[in-house]
Amino acid sequence: MAADSTPAIVASHFSDADNQETAATLGMWIFLATEVLFFGVLFAGYAVTRLIHPEAFGNGGRHTDVLLGSINTAILLTSSLTMGLAVRASSVGWRRSSVTWLTLSAILGVAFLVIKGYEWYHESLEGLLPGPGFDYSGPDVPGVELFFFLYFTMTGAHAVHLSIGILVVASVAVLAARDKFSADYHTPVVLTGLYWHFIDVVWIFLYPLFYLVSRS
């Protein structure tokens, strides 16, 4: 079994496997910086819209499901733990432990999406989906509609990222199970971990901005 372990394949322009992994990790961080700005524009839009419609954001915020949102936050935070332990296990070549933690991370990601989908379904039934079917009565209807436009766009963009993350984690778990990684070579696990934690960070900000507005 151990004899099948994949040694690091070092491209000719890198001096060694560590050098190669450092370059790949730096590339991932630069990609994540562009992702910060992708979501950053949406957060800036949220800030400006909330400044213009403070009361509508309070009224809209009381219509999101704080219980399911809190459960989902705990699920994602826990998935970051399992991902961290997966990267740790793979960095010392523990194949089985790495596969277990990766699989758990993917399962927690799927659980998050299931709960999120349930929330979206119920909100659309309540008529909170912006568009011709938007059905909300109260003060500043356009402001509340903007709140829900941002809610669906930002949680939707997050869910797309998480879906990609789940597919990547599942693929890496399969590769790990086939013994493609070793203590010498586990860069894909490290990079997948960085992407996964980034998705967690985005949700850490989405949670208070959409679920904890004007609860007092």
Add this chain to the structure above:
Amino acid sequence: MSAQRQANAVTATAPDKASGSPPERAPPAWPYWLTWLALLALQALNLGSAYLPLGPFNLVINVGISIVKTLLVMTIFMHLARSSAVMRIAAVAGFFFLAVLLGLSLGDYLTRPT
């Protein structure tokens, strides 16, 4: 030479795999568990504080807690605490330009006469 290196790697990892016992070079797992507990505690604080009538400070506390949680995830889970300077600069770059975007946007909207 690479075959030699591969052989060394195999002999080094084979006993661990056979017995399933951790080799000495494994980093400790407790920082991950401790960070997880801290993140859950901060989430509880986030949720609890939202129900206190603190006016504008509800938002300040919420965002402040989120920033602390993000720093925990980035330093421990994403290993920035033991990463090289170039990695940290790349990690901070996105947030720096996000701060420029938010600063200039809010600098406009917060100072408009109503």
